[in-house]
Amino acid sequence: MHQTPPPQSTSRRQILAGAGAAGIAAALALPGSTASAATPDEERIRRTARALLKRMSLKEKIGQLFVVEVYGKSADTEHAKNKDLYGVSTPAEVITKYRPGGVIYFDARRGPDNLKDPQQIAGLSNGLQRASLRTGARVPLLVSIDQEGGSVVYRMLEPATQLPGNMALAAGRSPGDVRRSSEIIGTELAAMGINQNYAPVADVNINPANPIIGVRSFGSDPSLCSQLVAESVRGYHRGEVASAAKHFPGHGDTDTDSHTGLPVINHTRRQLEDIDLPPFRAAIARGVDTIMTAHIVVPALDSSGVPATMSKPIVTGLLREELGFTGLIVTDALDMGGATEDFPPDVAPVRALKAGCDQLVLAPKTDVAHAAVLEAVESGDVTETRLDASVLRILEHKLRNGLFPRPYVDEKRAVGVVGNRRHTADCTRITGRTITLVRNENGTLPLSAAKRTVLVTGWDASQVGTVADTVGKRSGQAATPLATGAAPGAAKIEEAVTAAGQHDVTVVLTNAAASAADKGVAQADLVKALAQTGKPVIAVAVRNPYDIRRFPDVPAYLATFSYTKTSLTSLVQVLYGDIGPAGRLPVSIPELDEGGGTLYEFGHGLGY
Template sequence: MTIQREWQSWSLNKKIGQLFVFGFHGYEPTEQIKRLIEANGIGGTIYFSRNVKDAKQVHKLSGELQSIAKNAGQPPLFVAIDQEGGMVARLVDGVTLMPGNMAIGAAGLAEGARETARVCGEELRQLGVTMNYAPCIDVNNNPDNPVINVRSYSDRSDVVSELGAAAVLGYQSARVAATVKHFPGHGDTAVDSHHALPILLHGRERLEAIELKPFRAAIKAGTDCIMTAHVCLPALDPTGVPSTLSEPVITGLLRKELGYEGIVVTDCLEMDAIDKNYGPAQGAIKALQAGADMVLISHTFEKQWAALEAVIAAVEKGELSEARIDEALDRIMSLKVKLELDESLKAWEQVEPIIGTEANKAVARRWSEASVTLVKNDGGLLPLSRSESTLVLWPDIVPVSVADEMLSGDGSLGQFLGEYGANVVERRMNSDNPLADLDRFAQIIVVTYDASKHPLERDIAREVVKLAPERTVAISVRNPLDLLLYPEVKAYVAVYECRPLALAAAAKALLGDINPIGKLPLEISAAYPFGWNAAADS
């Protein structure tokens, strides 16, 4: 790839195009994304669930997008995705879906973070996806955080630092650019930046001790990219602007103090924290002025087009220097050379046998099973008896718009228990009278997803624990802090996602087929601290 030596002679419009990553709607290239690639030479595109059917379709789409760029004489595209694992994954069908960060945190070994990232990266690369907006290295030290939660490895900065750096090495060994996020830290916010601007009031000493530590580790590990957070930190920039638009944060802290030399990409400028206060067009100018290299606008063509025109006009008027554009472009083209983006995709017939393999699934299964955490077993209820009548109370399907999360319809805990030989009846919590005839069940399992946000889960869990305290086991399939809402339960197991892989691991643990060796990656309470495992303590 010789483009790197040629970009100095490009037109201003072509240079600026490379600084944008745009999303589009549909399973095939739209006329709008074709226009943005051909006429504007955008630097990359991003896949969401709206772009993804299965692995074969993604492989075809990636090839089509690169062909559009090549035929127009444009550089090859970055193709990005949010494939964090666990609950945050755009691509599920036909690939090996890895456990999410908090599950890896419960397993507790850097080897798990590195191996799962490597396998994920290898499969993404075969499908033409060359930039993963992962890992999330925010420290989850605020139980009210609506957007990070199980996307974090832990509430301990040292754990997040170690596992995040290991994941960076795993992705990049597969020639997929890792993108650690969200700088300088989104873990201690109680506001979702998709909907408003969070403000974090900690001083610099505290930020150094917690929020910044994982980013220092990722930089040392050589992360290709860092994504900014739409979070206001007055201790770093007293003007009140979000970090994405802050020169003291991006140029001052990240570049000069932390010494980071790779690509800085913004989080999506259509999130309300930016869109409602600045708009993507002005946001793009301000982000580039602050020191960002790539601007992400995920959804709306009109806003994407306006941002391109605004940045061109800003350079022509002298509001944004061409030297700043060249600096960003140099980093972008250098990474495209490093990743060998001009390499042709293999034919699908060659790719299909090497993704979603049994060996890769075994990696995912091993680390998922290693994450299952026995928090309580005070009544000796576990393991369950296969022969005894067992009721599973399963929560509603709960969409979480922040990251395409949802309580999966692909399986349930009762389904997996039944497959493993248990005598199970499963009821949905939103069915008519789900607590009828409790007396006829020798064992009751109440499943919660995020009981603090969903009153039905909380109320049913509390009622079951009250009515049948000696027979009830609770299991959280996302937020381990659910235990605080029904603390009287005698047995409690935590898994950190409700994907089929985690539910299968949970069923095995409940039946005694595997030892639940995971350790709490965060503190639930003084009685259940970080690192706690009742099986190891008993």
């Protein structure tokens, strides 16, 4: 059993600011280094990074390019999947074998099952860092995660504070709330040894049919998105975790999911300048650490038809040279369909590196990917100068974020930081300001406190149950949960209609009801059938706010943009008028028919 490293009395950034990069170099015993109490500047960081680089073998340099996943809850956990993927049994052995620049954590939904509780996660981080610091050049790891907030892309469950996602925060229109949300997420991640969050999403979601971005975006207005992306970056930095704006050059106008296919963004260069690029410019101006590329084709920027991740004109020409970004460029996951469709495991990592990417996230067939990059460098297809440029940026990033000389965290302290009372109280207040009332005919809302029976029905048993339980705890209220699923059939719809007739009011939850898929049509049929009972019906979109396109005549309609427990609790408070609906739409909602008008404009929101 390993011992927990001693608590850190100062933050990583304080260590860097207090000791200076020269002091870090001394701690690492780099040749010719001398300690200094002076505040470090970028030149000192570069000088230290160059000294580190000289100590590294070619294989160690190549290892720094890769961000890998590992299976298990501790560094010493044996897992069959590690053996299948890497030929070794434990996460620590994966680090020793490949000497990667980073790891990325996932929960059991993807498979790696790295995340159980704060102390365990901190222990895993410490164990992986220990393995990295015992290997070769002894360079600490970037430990990454996708924790965007909201209900779509998140890995940490409770006790981690479940903050609202970007579109919900944008509905609240408070830069301070955005900043505080990111700070809370960052503080909790840092306490567990996670030093890189792949957030915020900087995409401008102007396509209601977008299947992959949606509520992950701050909305459809480039100015609002730019302001809030910058505040999010600022918040992560306050929380002492590195931030990553994604997905460059903008994934907001697509109806294809890049996890399964290769989207094409047909914006002109002027549209890109007006819509897609402003949030990335704002992130760069705010000092974002990292930018993640997208697996999307953008003909106006590169006519070759390759995804942005593999495009030198986009990665190097636009992002590096034109926008002047000097930080770390990482790929979106290279095992996604948008990357694997035309680029096999021995091609994708080399093409991304040649395009100008610094780190290669989740490259499939790691042995093949490593060998391909090694062969490309040894053959001169990728020059060692090009390789060194990326490795230097990776090392500088780690130095700048204070990962040298000891990247460990206090495992017991993590328990007190993650999900603490102050964080959850702030989360409750912030979430309460995001609920948006879009339609309210004939004074349907707020509901009176008089005794009444409420049917809660619609999408997902867990969310229906949460709302029903919350309503049922109110004095004089009785609630019945009846989940109908994502695609209710005729029998389930009839069951809900019968139940609605036996209750005073019905609350129906929808998710993706605006979708053209069968589930969208079926959910819309449910809402319409409930509305025909003559009893009050309140529809609530718990993800994208566009669902009302399919049932525009529903008596009352709210958007929560999220189905976290806190969002649903805030919803019930709004239903009964405990708090007013303060949110305003961060997108416009068009009519369902193509070429039709606008149902609700950007900025629309009703109050009580």
